[in-house]
Amino acid sequence: MTRFKYVRNSWYVAGFSHEFGKGKLQRHEIAREPVVIWRTDSGRVVAFDNRCVHKRMPLSEGKLLEDGSLQCSYHGLRYNDQGRCVAIPSQPDGAIPARARLKAFPVIEQDGLVWIWPGEAEKADKVRPPRTPEITDDSWESIGSEPMRIAANYLLLIENLLDISHFYPLHDGNIGDLANSRIPVELIEGEQDGSRFVKTIREARDYKQPPFLADWFVYDIVDRHHSHCLTGPGLTRVEMRVAPPGKLGSDADRGYILFHTHTPIDEKSHVWRWCVNCKADHMSKGDPSKSAAKRVAEMFPAVVEEDRWALEKQQEMFAYPDENYTELYLKPDKATRLARRLLLSLERQDLEPKRAPAAVD
Ligand code: FES
Numbered sequence: 001m002t003r004f005k006y007v008r009n010s011w012y013v014a015g016f017s018h019e020f021g022k023g024k025l026q027r028h029e030i031a032r033e034p035v036v037i038w039r040t041d042s043g044r045v046v047a048f049d050n051r052c053v054h055k056r057m058p059l060s061e062g063k064l065l066e067d068g069s070l071q072c073s074y075h076g077l078r079y080n081d082q083g084r085c086v087a088i089p090s091q092p093d094g095a096i097p098a099r100a101r102l103k104a105f106p107v108i109e110q111d112g113l114v115w116i117w118p119g120e121a122e123k124a125d126k127v128r129p130p131r132t133p134e135i136t137d138d139s140w141e142s143i144g145s146e147p148m149r150i151a152a153n154y155l156l157l158i159e160n161l162l163d164i165s166h167f168y169p170l171h172d173g174n175i176g177d178l179a180n181s182r183i184p185v186e187l188i189e190g191e192q193d194g195s196r197f198v199k200t201i202r203e204a205r206d207y208k209q210p211p212f213l214a215d216w217f218v219y220d221i222v223d224r225h226h227s228h229c230l231t232g233p234g235l236t237r238v239e240m241r242v243a244p245p246g247k248l249g250s251d252a253d254r255g256y257i258l259f260h261t262h263t264p265i266d267e268k269s270h271v272w273r274w275c276v277n278c279k280a281d282h283m284s285k286g287d288p289s290k291s292a293a294k295r296v297a298e299m300f301p302a303v304v305e306e307d308r309w310a311l312e313k314q315q316e317m318f319a320y321p322d323e324n325y326t327e328l329y330l331k332p333d334k335a336t337r338l339a340r341r342l343l344l345s346l347e348r349q350d351l352e353p354k355r356a357p358a359a360v361d
């Protein structure tokens with residue numbers, strides 16, 4: 001593993017929109033920033049440094065009052081939804097110092113996801129979070145996972161997602177097999193909405209679907225289009241389309257769009273969420289009473305557990321000194337090398353000289 005820690009100047013998913021009910025304080029840690037997040041009465045999601053300006057009490061332990069202000073649980077300093085301190089109970093007649101305000105983190109709520117920028121706020125304007133329109137489109141059924149805390153650097157998950165040669169043996173017998181690991185890969189790099197991306201495309205003909213895929217996507221033998229797109233460091237979009245041989249691109253298409261969000265907590269852990277999207281009228285073959293999306297959502301966690309196990313075991317081994325080791329690169333590792341290069345270059349950009357922080361009003 002490289003010395004990569006995490007990229008700070010990037011959009012990361014803090015959760016699905018539905019996770020942010022009004023009046024509920026949430027404690028997060030994103031790229032080593034302690035963050036308190038809540039949805040205001042007007043429906044806007046706001047995010048601030050989770051440390052009270054007074055004695056560093058976590059504000060997520062406080063409460064939201066009727067007037068919408070956040071009261072610290074220790075000495076009661078109150079903050080409005082701009083992060084400005086508006087009351088100090090122990091000195092009701094005193095002036096409130098101008099510096100009694102919280103650092104605000106840029107937030108964008110888009111396509112059913114809440115994104116946060118843990119880095120320097122003034123750099124956030126140049127980049128938009130990647131789009132995930134299927135999550136809020138009624139012609140798709142969309143089911144998201146709970147947040148999973150993974151004891152591994154998020155680059156390990158990104159590499160896992162872009163390199164499906166691990167489907168054998170790690171996922172052998174559910175979504176993978178050896179033939180899958182040998183499908184040639186095409187690579188595309190580019191930029192969208194200010195974010196660089198790395199995309200892999202794998203095309204297969206007359207491919208025998210492994211058991212889970214035949215259960216979800218009906219056919220036994222298929223032509224398949226399978227792509228994985230890492231956009232910025234925060235999201236990987238997986239697209240799988242299958243159809244009987246010669247029918248790909250017709251009404252016979254089945255498959256899914258799978259979003260994986262990977263949000264670093266620190267250099268050794270991250271939060272992983274997945275979200276499966278299937279056409280709303282597609283039913284599964286394994287249980288014809290269930291939609292394809294519901295069937296994937298109930299079976300996919302077994303696959304995810306295999307990945308979690310591998311990522312955490314892999315991370316454990318990085319604790320040992322390993323000076324004489326040089327990574328052995330195989331042909332299918334091309335995409336993971338590009339992804340790693342992308343993340344390392346973004347991490348280097350984090351270290352470029354900072355400008356003065358933007359005022360928040
Ligand atoms: S620590 Fe928050 S009011 Fe004192």
Ligand SMILES: [Fe+2]
Binds near residue numbers: 160171307
């Ligand atoms: Fe996997």
